Amino acid sequence: GENVEQHPSTLSVQEGDSAVIKCTYSDSASNYFPWYKQELGKGPQLIIDIRSNVGEKKDQRIAVTLNKTAKHFSLHITETQPEDSAVYFCAASIKALFGNEKLTFGTGTRLTIIP
Amino acid sequence: DSGVTQTPKHLITATGQRVTLRCSPRSGDLSVYWYQQSLDQGLQFLIQYYNGEERAKGNILERFSAQQFPDLHSELNLSSLELGDSALYFCASSVALGTADYGYTFGSGTRLTVV
Numbered sequence: 757g758e759n760v761e762q763h764p765s766t767l768s769v770q771e772g773d774s775a776v777i778k779c780t781y782s783d784s785a786s787n788y789f790p791w792y793k794q795e796l797g798k799g800p801q802l803i804i805d806i807r808s809n810v811g812e813k814k815d816q817r818i819a820v821t822l823n824k825t826a827k828h829f830s831l832h833i834t835e836t837q838p839e840d841s842a843v844y845f846c847a848a849s850i851k852a853l854f855g856n857e858k859l860t861f862g863t864g865t866r867l868t869i870i871p
Numbered sequence: 872d873s874g875v876t877q878t879p880k881h882l883i884t885a886t887g888q889r890v891t892l893r894c895s896p897r898s899g900d901l902s903v904y905w906y907q908q909s910l911d912q913g914l915q916f917l918i919q920y921y922n923g924e925e926r927a928k929g930n931i932l933e934r935f936s937a938q939q940f941p942d943l944h945s946e947l948n949l950s951s952l953e954l955g956d957s958a959l960y961f962c963a964s965s966v967a968l969g970t971a972d973y974g975y976t977f978g979s980g981t982r983l984t985v986v
Contacts (some may be wrong), residue, residue: 781925786911788974790974797979798979798980799873799875799961799963799978799979800914800961800977801873801979802974802975802976805973805974823895845913845914847974856929858904858916858927858929859916859921859974859975860916860917861906861914861916862913863912863913864913864914871935
């Protein structure tokens with residue numbers, strides 16, 4: 757099955773600086789890579805996703821890049837704000853005959869923005 | 872409100888007891904996924920149901936079982952509870968064909984505390 761590794765486990769950045777979280781996956785059949793943000797006491801929420809036919813995707817201050825050859829993908833947050841403090845999870849999903857299989861999640865990154 | 876409803880939000884019970892967690896997926900979503908999140912841990916996949924049938928199984932203990940009913944709500948039953956079962960239990964539903972092609976929508980979780 758798929759295995760997803762995520763680094764770092766904790767990350768502290770000064771407000772206004774950029775944050776980068778990296779993930780690697782093991783199965784080359786994976787073709788869908790979402791990122792989730794989990795705030796304290798809440799369920800994870802999808803913030804951005806990317807598919808294997810795209811190398812980069814942006815949505816305002818967040819962007820995701822994908823390197824299929826190296827089997828890794830990254831989340832970039834620019835101009836960080838206090839409300840970006842949360843736990844972020846990457847995930848991967850394998851393309852199957854009748855649609856993608858379940859998501860396999862990374863272990864999470866606790867991001868703290870220092871005012 | 873994500874549209875995925877989980878009840879109860881909090882549950883405190885004693886070791887050896889049995890509990891039932893309930894999940895109602897977003898309207899129209901056919902697949903339900905259950906995940907366990909222990910303290911400072913990632914999201915561990917337990918089981919998936921699609922339109923009433925078990926679709927995929929993860930590291931779910933034999934003491935745990937689940938089902939999905941004709942109205943598509945799902946229940947996760949945990950029996951002979953141990954202290955180590957204390958965790959957040961999340962339910963998620965997936966859009967489009969009941970697969971993971973477009974990610975999940977998570978509920979807000981049930982926090983189970985076994986004392």
